[in-house]
Amino acid sequence: MKRRALLLAGGAAALPLRAQTPAFADEDLRHARTLRDAALADGQAWKLVEALTTEIGPRPAGSPADARAAAWAQAALKGLGLANVRAEAFPLRVWQRGPASAKLVAPVEQPLVMAALGNSVAGRGEAEIAWYPDLAALKADTSDRAKGRIVFIDQKTERTRDGSGYGAAVGARFGGAVEAAKRGAIALAIRSIGTDRDRIAHTGAMGYDLSQPRIPAFAVSVPDAELIARLQQRGTPLRLAFTLESKSDVDATSQNVIAEVPGTELANEIVMIGAHRDSWDLGQGAVDDGAGVAIVSAAAGLIAKAGRRPRRTIRVVLFGNEENGFDGARRYGDRYGAEPHQLVGESDFGAGRVWRFASRWRAEALPLAAQVAAELAPLGVAAGGNEGAPGPDAGVLMRRFQWPAVGLTQDGSAYFDVHHTENDTLERIDPAALQQNVACWVVVAWLAAQAPLRF
């Protein structure tokens, strides 16, 4: 009965419901379980990420492969039975990698495995290393030790399930060049922000500051950083030579690719489930973020194919250029900011299993969060409170528009082994874990669309 009353109410926010405990209709919960079970038996997400990595591969924003990926994505979303499939183009300026290399030249010549950081200016040079154990040590240095030298930051990344180790370390990548330039350094080199021990360097965005000279910035692999640390401990000066080509601010075009399961009586309210279509240039963009593209697309496809139209519109957004600028998220906000969004979320933390569900919505709707959590519990997902982090693009939008959000936290223990590296390949994805992710997203998207009130 309550169900019927709520359904008839249409936009739940229009009614004085606060005195009642909101609840999902039984049939919506039952359908959520049906969708969940279907997801666990469905290989669609694997097929999608297999196709994206195999038929497209690396797809940095604005590249020809990025455009091919946009075309691929539209065809894939149509193939899943989704409606209103479109690519919304936007102009952007991109950074392009060129050839780069580095080596130690003293006290011993040894080649280094390295990668330019995204946005690094080009340059070449040879100088003594000014070594720092972490970014804090560099920031604390008031001497002129770095002047004329190559600053090396040996910032280590701790392996954690929730990615907090990355969060604690990534400042060295993003802000290291400014701190080094402030102290007169000619270049910045960092230990890769990664948890592996492979001879593979991790790229990723870095930034400059208008007040400081732009110096070249690159990461060396973890074993190369360990080599440098061992030589450093011997007390003799280390000299490093590097050459790095790149282009900045190249005019280009990218796209947000969008598709929908159109809603019924609340079609104007949007449940946005996103991922990003672009990738760094080094790997296949499998765990970052081919997995997310596959997960949210497959989830929406299952809802469409199950035949029951959702009340609200479920919208898949495959953002352009998450990796180096969030242009797609900004563009989406510019275009859709006025639309009421019931929920925003994004799958962009690899291909590990979801282990935590966290809402981020108003208190009145929290009983619904508990019901969602109950449907996720059989998938091994814990309830995680009301401070969910919805992922990078969705986070940009959540902060800009105060939209309700959801975080489905994946196990990121292995994510930073391959993140932003050549090792981000299909081999790193477990098909069963992918299905568990789809099962989580299908439950969340469906129930958000059916909820008796606005989150």
Added chain:
Amino acid sequence: MKRRALLLAGGAAALPLRAQTPAFADEDLRHARTLRDAALADGQAWKLVEALTTEIGPRPAGSPADARAAAWAQAALKGLGLANVRAEAFPLRVWQRGPASAKLVAPVEQPLVMAALGNSVAGRGEAEIAWYPDLAALKADTSDRAKGRIVFIDQKTERTRDGSGYGAAVGARFGGAVEAAKRGAIALAIRSIGTDRDRIAHTGAMGYDLSQPRIPAFAVSVPDAELIARLQQRGTPLRLAFTLESKSDVDATSQNVIAEVPGTELANEIVMIGAHRDSWDLGQGAVDDGAGVAIVSAAAGLIAKAGRRPRRTIRVVLFGNEENGFDGARRYGDRYGAEPHQLVGESDFGAGRVWRFASRWRAEALPLAAQVAAELAPLGVAAGGNEGAPGPDAGVLMRRFQWPAVGLTQDGSAYFDVHHTENDTLERIDPAALQQNVACWVVVAWLAAQAPLRF
């Protein structure tokens, strides 16, 4: 009493001992245990391989780093208290790697992570791929399918403890180019002969045949081979472009570095424990064969420092150019082939624990093998019969001179993850496993030197 009688006998082979069961002297067994325990508590091998990888790094035969490694090795062996330390130079012709790259150009452009195989001629080209699941399939092909194409062999390497998976697969690397050239191919590409799933290619020696054209040959990483296989399954033709620079037959010099614990009454009889000092150019030469260098050097050092002189001379030989020609082994044979060798063995299978001891000597001395095995058993080492494989250089010598040999088989389960790659770094070595290896070698070398008769 038996012990004393045997000791007095001097060269045991001179006496009619066949009727007796030969046995080690109790005090020699006791000293073996003392040495074994000392090895398990000694960090010397780790220090050696740390220094070699850090202060020298990759050291392909004939390179400046190879010469530096020879100087380093002499200093290290002297530091261990060994005598008669010398480097014995020899001329050789070496292959030198140049820049190389490859990419798929159809049906999709994707970069490939690749490495030229050792000895490959230079070349460049673009052609359709003629794909074969393994070398046997290529050999069985009597069609003209490979003509004008790039043969790709997707030979997989099975992970095994004893390395047999590598043995079964490596023919594709060594002999693939000849088979491809016979069929008119313009180049050979192979799946890396490796058990990993990293975006890192495995190099290694390949060979040509005078009867066939020399075509360029390279390996792609395992994930790249998987990508090619997935595209291959889609049925559209694949095209690959490559460019590969290299130099062959460059005149150079390398060295065998030799050191001894001089024997007493049987000083002219040699217990040779070897490893190879050279490495491929891509990694640090840590597991291949910095570990072996460290293990046999530390073992001899422990014997020297313990103060009891061995009856026979224990000789450490750090061979030059094992990887691409066995020049050092041949040179050693030319120079020392006339010396009576009690035993030859080599540590060259990474840094995993020894799990099997196998003699390879005459039947009369097999009771001594049982006694050696009993001293190794507490180290987790099983007795493995009388068909021991003594390692590559020692194997060359064993076959040439019919010298008695020993195999201390290491756990190679992880060895072919990094073998001949950039990932062959110090990080892959477990110091405790290194100590267990030293403990095994110290027991074997000491007892071989003290044995009451020739093996």
